[in-house]
Amino acid sequence: MRNRTRLLSAISVAVLIVAGVLGWQHGRSPATEPAAVLTAPAGAAEPALNSLRAMLANYRQIIVLLADDKALEVHERASANAVGQGLFHDNLAHADTLQQQLAVLVAAAPKQGFGAVEQVLDYVESDAGLFDADRLAFREVLGALQAELGRNGSLPAVKLHKRVGEDLEALAEIEKNYEREIQQIFSRFESRAITLKRERWGDYLAKLRKLYSREQILKDYGVVMPYSPEQLAALDKSEQESEIIGRGLPPKTLVLTFDDGPHPKFTEEIEAILQQYGAPAVFFQVGRNLGAVGEGGAAKLGANARVARKLMADGFVLGNHSYSHAQLSKETGDKLKAEIVNTDTLLRAVDGQRAPLFRFPYGAGSPEARQWLDAASLRSVMWNIDSLDWADPVPRSIADRVLRSVDAEGRGIILFHDIHERTIKALPLVLDQLVAEGYQFAGWDGHEFTLSKGRNSEAAKATVTTGYNQSWAIVIGIDEYAKWPRLQYAVRDAQAMRDTLSQKYGFAPDHIQLITNAEATRTGILAAFHDKLGHAGMQKNDRVFVFYAGHGATQKLSSGRDLGYIVPVDADPAKLASDGIAMTELQNIAESLPAKHVFFVMDSCYSGLGLTRGAGNAFLRDNAKRIGRQMLTAGGADQMVADGGPNGHSVFTWTLLQALAGKGDLNNDGYITATELAAYLAPAVASVSQQTPAFGSLPGSQGGEFVFELRAEGEFLNADTAQLSGEAIALNTKLDAARPPVSAAAPVSAASAVVVPDLQGRERKITSLPVVGSSIRQQAQRANDRGLQLYREKQYAEAEAAFTEALKLRPDFALAANNLGYIFFKQDKHREAARWFEKTIELDASRVVAYLNLGEAWAKAGDSDKAAKALRTYLELAPNGAGAEHARELLGKS
Structure with missing residues (x-):
């Protein structure tokens, strides 16, 4: 046995x-x-x-x-x-x-x-x-x-x-x-x-x-535990009369105020913008947004109280804006008293150091209401500059109205509201211009509105913002030279750059001048600068981006100094001085343009000789004020640039395109400066080729930085989402190995320095900008964007971590939920993927692609009934959608 x-x-x-x-x-x-x-x-x-x-x-x-x-x-x-x-x-x-x-x-x-x-x-x-x-x-x-x-x-x-x-x-x-x-x-x-x-x-x-x-x-199983409130907090970082109006402030002094919050989403984004500018502000809170007051007068705070506490913790001021936003001029007795006192009770529950400031809803007070303010030791704060952001849906229009009013008043209190997304878009436009014109922002010191110079000036050093009115570009690519060796990649590089500028960075197509091959004569190139840009209505708050892909050459002058040239399509090698376009000529063009910032990127042989005089400061102190004239070249004066990058691009342009896709955001703040591009490209390109990009400022520069603002990715991953080829992924892996790691949650340290040759070949140490404050919502979006980038490179484990981080920050982030599900789907974890697609639909039932993803996931998991239900829903919502044929094919198999 x-x-x-x-x-x-x-x-x-x-x-x-x-x-x-x-x-x-x-x-x-x-x-x-x-x-x-x-x-x-x-x-x-x-x-x-x-x-x-x-x-x-x-x-x-x-x-x-x-x-x-x-x-x-x-x-x-x-x-x-x-x-x-x-x-x-x-x-x-x-x-x-x-x-x-x-x-x-x-x-x-x-x-x-x-x-x-x-x-x-x-x-x-x-x-x-x-x-x-x-x-x-x-x-x-x-x-x-x-x-x-x-x-x-x-x-x-x-x-x-x-x-x-x-x-x-x-x-x-x-x-x-x-x-x-x-x-x-x-x-x-x-x-x-x-x-x-x-x-x-x-x-x-x-x-x-x-x-x-x-x-x-x-x-x-479709659950990501969100960060605790404590963890989120750690991630984030004058008139004497009874009624303050703002006209008694010193000249060029402003007070920023925001009514009707706290809002669960928009308040934090506005706070993050203010932190970037070092601008203090008062947030007038509606009591019922904070919580409720019981019959015994006890405060019961709600979820939004966390937002209010964070505002105070970060140095902003909370004021009283009534309990229900009623028109207090029409209220009397206990009802009027409750509107004032109940909100004060809630504010004290948020923090006992709340400011004794009150703002009447609609600016409508009454003698009785002011008596209650006196009894509660509160002071009324009005405004003399109204953004009308509650009525005007157009951010640019809001910004223009505020700037006109500020120009007319010269000082005062500005009224905004932190419950509108359009305010978030308008605010940087306003602050950029005000900073450029020398305005300062006053904060409440407990007794009056006063300037806090330390706060404004220190934060201004870290301010990165575009603040551009219009964006212009000249993009040149030449393959078919008559008297120079034919190139294989330059036109494709130029076309890809044009597409990146228009699709990712919002350059208007009619503001991008693409010049290729036969059009790129010396006359044609110079005409684009002098005629197209010079007579296009360019203004001082605009920017100009210039990209050149083609041959470059140097010629030794009688003084012994080398002078660099770009080579037009019709240039004769024996007549370079007359047929080429000298770098000094480009410098003169740059100085003549009225735009605030001009940035040249030159992908050509011997393109390092872009600077013959002058120097500039790469750090931003007050970018909105300073003129910027910068140049980034593919290699030094004695270097040939490398062909043979992925998708028919040069190595330099491929790396530049990857940087502009997001890899160049070294401090993970949503902006890519010219300095950051240089800090990314120089070591990356040098690691895979025999060329070292050079970077510097041109004559006329005053330390300003050309800035690209990354747009938030909104793509819901699906079967049509493009991924990079094996060749591209292999090169990107080598490029990334040459720089410090960047993750959605842990950007590279601001102290990290990179040595880059300047335009005369001398070594120069540059650092990326220090990380500035950002809201939880912004951090979640950047984590999602990083995940999309990793998905395209088929780095699924890293992409999963990025999307998970986004959901820890924002549990209601439907976009990240879908994208996490698709990462599971790509790894053949079909049931897990289906749970996340179901979560996506639960969070946002209007996302049609999630039904298609869900149907395919259940089909792969072997549950034909659930697959059919999801696929039919998709076809009902999008009968002619991009995935309709695929959905019908799957239905036929289920």
Whole structure:
């Protein structure tokens, strides 16, 4: 007979010594071997084995998920329990399926079905990947198998019945060792006749935690635990009369005020903008947005109180804007009193240091209302500059109105509202111009509005903002030279640059002058600068970007100095001085343009000689004020530039395009400056070619920085989302290895410095801008954008981390939820993907592509009913959508 004593002894030793890590060896006595080995057709046991493995994975994940759950926060425990319940009930379904599969095998002819049953038992008894405690997951299945075998009277069935019975006895011994821990974890679920385990449980759990993490299990089931309020907080960073109006402030002094908040989304974005400019502000809060006051006068704060607390923690001032935003001039008695006093109670509950400032809704007060203000020791604050952002839907119009009013008043209090997205767009336009014109912003010091010079000046050093009215570009690419070697990549580089400027950075197509091949004569190029730009109505707050891809050359002057040239299509090599366009000529053109910032990017041989005199400061102090004239070249004066980049681009232009796609945002603030481009391109290009880009300022520059503002990505990942080729990914990997790592959550340190040649070949150390404050919403968007970039490079693990970070910051971020789901889909985790697509639809049911993604995920997961439902919904919403044909094809298969 089989030696069960030896089996149990081995199990006990394994449990006591290494917590069940040793495999369960199934002993067998020769006397009980069947007369002939039962065989089964290849693969007959595989469906049952797959069900066993699925059960085991869920069983292990439940243990990891719920172990030590007393240490979890309440909301974390609730999520873990919910996902654990899902896993548990999934296992019930797996168990039912497995029992049906085994019943079919038992009913089959002995040499087929029983042979497959033998394979299943071999796995349970002796698979090297199983721990002793794992086998408890199979106890009920073995019990059902034993009963099924008992109904079959054949000799092979009797032998297998006996073998299963001995296995169950061995499981009972394991169960005794782990009883307490298993009971703690599984007792919260519906009982299925199992009570379980013990001895060195901690060792077994440690092994499981190497296989699974609680965070990943939750994520697989559509749950990302958001950051706690404390963690989010850590991530973020004068008239004397009774009524303050603003006309008593010093000249060129302004007070910024924002009414009607706190708003759960927009207030933080406005705060982040103000922090970038170092501008103080007063936020007049509506009481019911903060919470409620009970009958006994006790304040009960709501969710938005967190936003208000953060404002105060970051140095901003909170004021009272009534409880319900009623027109107080029409209220009297207790109702009027409650509008004022209740909000004051809530503000004191937010922070006892709230400012004693009040603003009447609609500016409408009354003598009785002012008496209540006096009784509450509150001062009324009005305004003399109204943005009308509550009425005007156009950000540029709002900005123009404010700037005209400021120009007329010369000082005062500006009224904005922090409940409109258009205010977020208008505010930087206003602040850019005001800073450029020398206005300063006053803050409340507890008694009056005064200037805080330290706050304004220090933060201004870190201010990065475009603030451009219009954007212009001249883009030149020449392949088909008559008297110079033909090039292969220049025109394609120029076309790609034009597309990037218009599609990603908002350059109007009619403001981009593309000049290629035969058009790129000396006359044609110079005419584009003098005629197209000179007579196009360019203004002082505009920017100009110039890109050149073609031949470059140098000529030694009689003084011994080398002079660089770009080579037009019609240039004669023997007449370079007359046919070429000297770098000094480009400098003169740059100085003559009225635009605030001009940036030349030259992808040509010998393009390093762009500067013959002058110097500039790469750090931003007051970018809106300073003129900027900058040049970035593909290589030094003695270097040939490299062809052969991916997609038919030069190495330099490919790297430049990748930088403008987001990689050049070294401090992760949503802006890419010319300095950051140089800091990214110089080491990256040098690492994969024999050229070193050079960078510097041209004559006439006053330290201003050309700035690209990254647009928020809004793409919901789907089957049509483009990814890079293998060649492009391979080169990007090499380029990224040459720079410090940048992640969505941890931008490169502002102290990181890069040595880049200047335009005369001298070494120059440049650093990226310090990181400035940004709202949680902005941080989440950047994490999502980083994830999209990583997806395109097929870095799925890194993309998953980025989208997860976005959801930790913003649990309601439907875009990131879909994109995380698609990362799972690309890794063939179809059920996990489906859960996230369902979450996307729950968050934003209007996202049609999520239904298509969901249908395809369920189709891949084998659930044809759910797939069909999602696909039909997609076709109802988008019968002629881009994925309609694919959806119908999938429906035909389901």
